[in-house]
Amino acid sequence: MIPLLLGITLITFMVIQLSPGGPADMLTGLSPKVGAEAKARLRHLYGLDKPIHVQYWLWLKRVVRFDFGESFKDGRRVITKILERLPATLLLNILSLLLIFFIALPIGIVSAVRQDSFFDKGMTLFVFLGFSVPTFWLALLLMLLFGVILGWLPISGMQSVNFPYFSLWGKLWDLIQHLILPVFISAFGGLAYLSRYSRASMLEVLRQDYIRTARAKGVPEGKVIYRHALRNALIPIVTLLGLSLPGLIGGGFIFETIFAWPGMGRLGYQAIMSRDYPVIMGVGIIAAFLTLLGNLIADITYAFVDPRISYRQR
Amino acid sequence: MWKIFWRRFKRNRLALFGAVIILSLAVTAIIAPLIAPFDPNQQDILHRLEPPSARHFLGTDDLGRDLLSRIIYGTRVSLLVGFVAVGIAIMIGALLGLFSGYFGGRLDALIMRLVDIMLCFPTFFLILMVIAFLEPNIWNVMVVIGLTGWPGLTRLVRGECLSVREREFVQAAKALGLSNLRIMLVHLLPNVMAPILVAATLGIGGAILTESALSFLGLGVQPPTASWGNILTAGKDYITMAWWLSLYPGLAILITVLAYNLLGEGLRDVLDPRMMAE
Numbered sequence: 001m002i003p004l005l006l007g008i009t010l011i012t013f014m015v016i017q018l019s020p021g022g023p024a025d026m027l028t029g030l031s032p033k034v035g036a037e038a039k040a041r042l043r044h045l046y047g048l049d050k051p052i053h054v055q056y057w058l059w060l061k062r063v064v065r066f067d068f069g070e071s072f073k074d075g076r077r078v079i080t081k082i083l084e085r086l087p088a089t090l091l092l093n094i095l096s097l098l099l100i101f102f103i104a105l106p107i108g109i110v111s112a113v114r115q116d117s118f119f120d121k122g123m124t125l126f127v128f129l130g131f132s133v134p135t136f137w138l139a140l141l142l143m144l145l146f147g148v149i150l151g152w153l154p155i156s157g158m159q160s161v162n163f164p165y166f167s168l169w170g171k172l173w174d175l176i177q178h179l180i181l182p183v184f185i186s187a188f189g190g191l192a193y194l195s196r197y198s199r200a201s202m203l204e205v206l207r208q209d210y211i212r213t214a215r216a217k218g219v220p221e222g223k224v225i226y227r228h229a230l231r232n233a234l235i236p237i238v239t240l241l242g243l244s245l246p247g248l249i250g251g252g253f254i255f256e257t258i259f260a261w262p263g264m265g266r267l268g269y270q271a272i273m274s275r276d277y278p279v280i281m282g283v284g285i286i287a288a289f290l291t292l293l294g295n296l297i298a299d300i301t302y303a304f305v306d307p308r309i310s311y312r313q314r
Numbered sequence: 315m316w317k318i319f320w321r322r323f324k325r326n327r328l329a330l331f332g333a334v335i336i337l338s339l340a341v342t343a344i345i346a347p348l349i350a351p352f353d354p355n356q357q358d359i360l361h362r363l364e365p366p367s368a369r370h371f372l373g374t375d376d377l378g379r380d381l382l383s384r385i386i387y388g389t390r391v392s393l394l395v396g397f398v399a400v401g402i403a404i405m406i407g408a409l410l411g412l413f414s415g416y417f418g419g420r421l422d423a424l425i426m427r428l429v430d431i432m433l434c435f436p437t438f439f440l441i442l443m444v445i446a447f448l449e450p451n452i453w454n455v456m457v458v459i460g461l462t463g464w465p466g467l468t469r470l471v472r473g474e475c476l477s478v479r480e481r482e483f484v485q486a487a488k489a490l491g492l493s494n495l496r497i498m499l500v501h502l503l504p505n506v507m508a509p510i511l512v513a514a515t516l517g518i519g520g521a522i523l524t525e526s527a528l529s530f531l532g533l534g535v536q537p538p539t540a541s542w543g544n545i546l547t548a549g550k551d552y553i554t555m556a557w558w559l560s561l562y563p564g565l566a567i568l569i570t571v572l573a574y575n576l577l578g579e580g581l582r583d584v585l586d587p588r589m590m591a592e
Contacts, residue, residue: 007431015444128579132519132572134526134543137564140550148554243433250438254527258550268439269531272446280443284436291434 068282089263108198130192242298329580402460407467415475515578
């Protein structure tokens with residue numbers, strides 16, 4: 001896990017360093033009055049004049065203490081900026097993951113059990129559409145339908161303007177209303193993918209000999225499916241759920257921007273647009289870290305799902 | 315073998331449907347100037363934001379440009395991006411996968427670590443970052459999508475190579491003293507071609523989606539060049555007044571990507587060697 005994290009930081013760092021036009025150019029590019037000398041001074045101030053490997057080492061030493069430096073834009077500490085945005089992103093991603101899991105899995109199971117039924121064919125169609133639809137476009141259409149035409153749901157932000165004046169339940173209801181569209185949109189891609197995959201996994205398991213044995217010895221069909229088949233089919237699905245995290249977090253950069261969701265993705269997007277290097281780095285590292293954490297949780301969940309897997313040394 | 319392939323492919327109606335759409339899109343892209351009713355960049359401020367009519371089938375945008383013509387020209391962008399980006403990803407992915415699977419050992423471990431790193435990186439963020447630092451234009455978009463698209467394929471090709479490597483004809487080639495490079499390119503590659511072809515077809519759809527998302531964020535193909543993604547950016551600003559600007563470009567993306575996905579899944583069914591034996 002640590003080498004992975006190191007590799008990720010290295011890639012992020014190299015991408016930023018190899019790009020033309022440093023932050024000194026960004027700050028001063030618009031003003032012809034600023035001479036080369038002032039630019040050099042700025043570069044020195046930010047430590048951008050040292051060799052790249054030295055810069056990386058200095059930066060890495062601070063990163064292990066979660067010190068990503070200060071934002072070029074407003075001088076606030078990067079970790080503070082990220083921490084205040086993180087809850088919104090976590091809320092969105094965890095709800096999306098739950099939605100994906102609890103909707104896609106039943107769809108997959110029913111599709112597999114009733115293979116080639118009307119339901120199965122309809123779901124296959126849905127899956128293909130889910131793979132192919134540009135989600136940001138779907139977001140636009142849903143905003144148009146529910147926000148503008150029907151006026152049922154708010155189309156941006158996390159809270160209404162008069163949020164502080166609501167009662168506790170009013171606040172909760174307001175939050176839920178703001179959550180519906182972003183959660184649905186960010187879950188959409190994963191929903192299609194996971195229902196397809198759990199169908200395939202379930203079909204594979206249903207072909208196994210032990211299922212035939214269970215049926216032959218007269219185990220009720222419901223028990224065959226939920227006790228014998230599902231538990232075995234779950235194993236690859238858990239991995240996939242872990243692997244779908246980068247997609248969710250990566251997608252966050254676009255959905256959060258569309259819905260003006262005050263999360264980390266939007267922070268990252270804004271940082272990219274203004275070349276706020278420390279913030280970009282911070283967001284990149286935290287996003288990758290969250291992904292690794294997700295994979296770790298998936299690994300641990302294995303042990304629960306599959307008693308054959310044990311992490312104790314033999 | 316091609317006969318078997320064609321017979322199986324013909325039976326798969328959805329894949330055939332996808333192939334027909336892709337072919338007609340390719341034709342559209344090539345003869346765009348002949349079929350577009352207007353110049354895609356011809357502004358007509360007097361007729362801005364006009365709803366679909368007999369003169370402008372899909373309406374006009376905020377500068378009075380004909381939407382249908384812009385979508386037709388946008389076909390060129392998506393086709394180019396899809397093929398070039400996937401071409402780059404396939405070259406890197408297949409090569410690394412071949413090396414990794416054929417040689418094994420330390421090289422394999424190194425390449426697989428690299429794949430792990432790339433896979434747990436939120437790819438879209440990486441692409442955003444690189445594009446934002448470089449100049450956003452169509453070439454950079456294609457190269458960056460290509461450079462981030464290889465890890466999945468590498469893993470796939472490596473897996474296939476691991477099993478093909480143990481087969482007798484590879485052993486025979488080794489015994490004959492053929493060079494490693496020749497064994498890889500002449501004996502291994504053709505045997506892993508089927509999964510590569512499937513991954514490439516599905517990858518083109520993915521690349522088109524990524525390009526449109528980037529253009530939508532203003533980091534892809536730059537206006538005035540028409541791309542489906544950047545037409546949608548304007549659509550977003552006028553969403554309450556001009557729904558057609560938001561609807562049709564997205565529909566074009568949906569249909570195109572759907573066609574590649576249908577073809578890709580169809581190819582997977584047809585080329586699956588386990589089914590070949592039937």
